[in-house]
Amino acid sequence: MALPVPDRLPRHGHEGSAATMVELASTRVHRELYSHPVFGSTPAIAQACEDGSLQVVNALLDALLPDPGRAGVDVARDPGVRMLSRLAFRCLDGADLSHLAPGDVEVLQAMIGVGAAARDGAPTGLAACVEARRVGDPDGACLDVATRFTPLDGVGAVFEDRLRREFLAGLPPWRLTAPTHEHLAALEEGLQLLSLAFGKLADACLAHVRLAFVMAAADSKVRSPGFGSFSADEVPGVIFLGPQTLVGPLAAVEHVLHEATHCKLYDLCLTRSVFRAGHVPFDSPRRTPPWRSPDDIDGHPWGVDRTLAAAHVYVHLAAFYVALTELGHVGAEPGYDPPSRARLCWDRARWLVRTLDDLGRGQMGSDGEELVAWLADLLPELGSALPSIDSAPGTSAPLD
Incomplete structure (x- = not known):
């Protein structure tokens, strides 16, 4: 060509x-x-992936529970549930259920927990273990940034375990950390600039990102975790930002837009x-x-x-x-x-x-x-x- x-x-x-x-x-x-x-940044692309996730989640619940609840749209949009459903589908695809690895058992148990929560109307997914603050333009580009993460069990535990053992295993030792006031201020101003520059395109670009984590080096004396920002198709809708990129509005928003565009391509590859x-x-x-x-x-x-x-x-x-x-x-x-x-x-x-x-x-x-x-x-x-x-x-x- x-x-x-x-x-x-x-x-x-x-x-x-x-x-x-x-x-x-x-x-x-x-x-x-x-x-x-x-290929445009219309929210319909993200919506198509979330609709597909909803079908997969409910099909999995039908297979795993005798009387499953029906997951709603909010559950299917949750990045932790999207990640979990892909892992669970992989576990069940042609597997011998009597000889599952311990990690696969944990995944299916967490998926059953999602079904039970959906049935009972209880919080589930990362929404149940993450506190987040929304920053940016309320009428344009905005982003939910995790301020606290408590992966006690279920989806949160699988999420953290798979990040460490599989999805982000190639990175230097890292830890999820709370953003500082300065980090949030840089993101706030940067996202305002994105809205100013891109108009409705800004909001559409960020439609593929549900949650952002700040990821620091495991050693608190080390300023950088070894990367500026990161995302992975195995963790749809989540981006990770190094604290050294959150020192100014343009540095912050460039890395957010960079990873949001990756997340859009991940969604395109699914559809x-x-x-x-x-x-x-x-x-x-x-x-x-x-x-x-x-x-x-x-x-x-x-x-x-x-x-x-x-x-x-x-x-x-x-x-x-x-x-x-x-x-x-x-x-x-x-x-x-x-x-x-x-x-x-x-x-x-x-x-x-x-x-x-x-x-x-x-x-x-x-x-x-x-x-x-x-x-x-x-x-x-x-x-x-x-x-x-x-x-x-x-x-x-x-x-x-």
Whole structure:
């Protein structure tokens, strides 16, 4: 598939006609990011996944309980229940129930607990063991941030156990921690900026995130847990933020938008043929992006899935920083100057999309090929909206 990616960025001067062209290009990109019937950020994508989760949860309860309650929409939306239902389905799929591993027994017992709670109208899922504070714009981009987590039993215990043993096992030692007042203030202001820049697109992007945790290094003397932010398709609707990223509004919201866009792609992969049938991520062709050093803790070559995920993120980030630049929000936070950030994200998106043209051959499903072509189509439009700048090296904070 030949992708129409431009070789270099169009440059505009400061004349009125150019400014109008910049504004119109940015508006068209935002509208396309929101309204594309398959890949746009409409809340319908998240809703489709949650509807599917509701069907799976109730089917599991029918299989496990003689007189199950019917899980409602709120239960099916709970990230812990979504995670648990996927684990339970995997346990039951062709398994010999008389020889289950202890961890599988724990999963099924927790699923039975969800059914009992649904029957009795009692709290269940992460909602029963997490206290959270909502930050952001009440009428736009907002996020529930966990302020307390008490995984006594059931879903919460399985959630914490699987995070440690399986989903996040490759990370340096970590602990879930309560956000500070400064963390919450940075998120609050950052999400307000996201609403200002993206309008209804901001709320739609965050429709795929139900809960955020702050994850610190296990050793309290270590400032960073070894990552800025993290998400995993095994834990749908949850993002994890390192405290060192919550020191300013742009740093905070960039990582939130980064992970929210990943969560959107996870949901797309559940509902669309993004990768071909039988695709195995670890067996796909690989390439190391030029900005990654082999000496990095995560410096190994990227497969097709990670390359696509990064391209998807950087198109959204470039659009966000272009919009902030148009609003005059420049030079406000060290390392996060919007014009410099916009160009950096665009450059990376361009390299990643071009790489997918070669790396993705034979790896994508029909929807995946269309997704890559869509991202490629957005790049020239987005490039024409980029501010004309000459950014000095080293002026931007590191990007993953």
